[in-house]
Amino acid sequence: MKISIVVPVYNVENYLEVALDSILAQTYQHYEVIIIDDGSTDSSPSLCNKYLTDKRFNYYRQANQGQSVARNNGFEKATGEIVYFFDSDDLLRKDAFSAWISEFSNEDVKAILFNADVFYDGGANEFKPSYHRQKTNETKIYKSDEYFAKSLGKGCYFASPCCYVARKAILEENIFLPNIIHEDELYYFQIFAANQHSISVMSESFFLRRVRDGSIMTSSKIEKRIDGYTEVLLGMVKSQSNVKNKKVNLVMSNILRQIVLLYANASNNDSARFVPLSSRLNIWKLYFSAVRFVPIDFKLMMLATFPDYYIYKFNRKVK
Structure with a gap:
């Protein structure tokens, strides 16, 4: 069984x-590595060339278009039955592939979800994500939509594609949404929440996540995060009709809350005025399309998305 490892590089x-x-x-050892260089301007291309003496390593260069496009292009070139997306600044435990192949010997298993450990680089230790799915040491088989809801309820939900590996067949109808961040959230939702694949959930940590200054998640601006979450939530609302387990509405509620908190944080710094009116109206469209499943206070939405109005009212009272 061949594994295709897609590695975006920038x-x-x-x-x-x-x-x-x-x-x-x-x-x-039965794998291929598909490196997609997203227009690097440092020495990354020459470093990649060192690995091309190994015929399992393949290198492709594209104009800078972002991680999503790099992953999508890498997936199109994958020839293995199993596909894994690996970030180029992280690490793998040396027995990861062999453990996954053992699980995939069960033909019913369409994907494997596993834990990751975090290590810090460059002092970026204020961002402290957790990538542990369950406390027990056992491996369990679930239906994907069932586990999606369960992980939300247990507080161990995370969508990083570096923390699961899947058969290529179940990934083919989905792409990573380009030109945004947080695109992993929608990709994960469409594969696992909107389907009933048999998945294996392992309690071991096969992936080592480096948290560093300058990475996408530690350097993104508020407006980019708001735009990304908004596009993700729009996609989830559109996909919701395919979701049988309504408990997964919790993830949409959580994302909408994240958007509200980001707007509120911007308003606390009196910087929400940079958010275009069209973007603010877009979040209100989301609110009213999602209100049937998202218990978010109307006044909080007003404060978060239209802080200018409240600032104006406060200033008038003071005067």
Whole structure:
């Protein structure tokens, strides 16, 4: 059984070699590596070239279009039955592939979800994500929509594609939405919440996530995060008709809350005025389309998306 590892690369010269070396160190050797260089301007291309003497490594370069497009292009080139998306500044445990292949020997299993451990680089230790799915040491089989809802209820929900590996067949009808951040949330939702695939949930940590200054998630501006979450939520609302387990509405509620909090944070800094009126009206369209499942206070939405109005009222009272 062949694994295709898709590796988007963009200006990661300080981390790339150790990441690719963790693939070379795998005890299971039947794989291909598809490196998509997203227009790097550092020494990443020359570092990638060092690995091309190994015929399993393939290198492609594209104009800078973002991680989503790089992943989508890499997926199109994948020839393995199993596909894994790997970030070029992180690490893998050397027995990861062999453990996954063992689980995939059960033909009913369409995807494997697993844990990750976090390590800090460059002092970026204020961002403290958790990637642990369950406290027990056992591996369990679930229906994907059932586990989606369960993980939300247990507070162990996360959507990173580096923390699951899947058969190519179940991924083919989906793409990573381009030109936004938080695109992982919609991709994960469409694959797992809107389907009833048999999935294996493992309690082991096979992935080592590097948290560093300058990465996408530690450097993104508020407006980009708001735009990304908004596009994700729009996609979820459109996909909702395919979701049988209504408990997964919790994830849409949580994302809408994130948007509201981001707007509120901007308003606290008196900087929400940068948000165009069209964007604010868009969030209100989302609110009214989602109000049937999202218990968010109307006044909080007003304060978060139209802080200018409240600032104006407050100033008038003061005068």
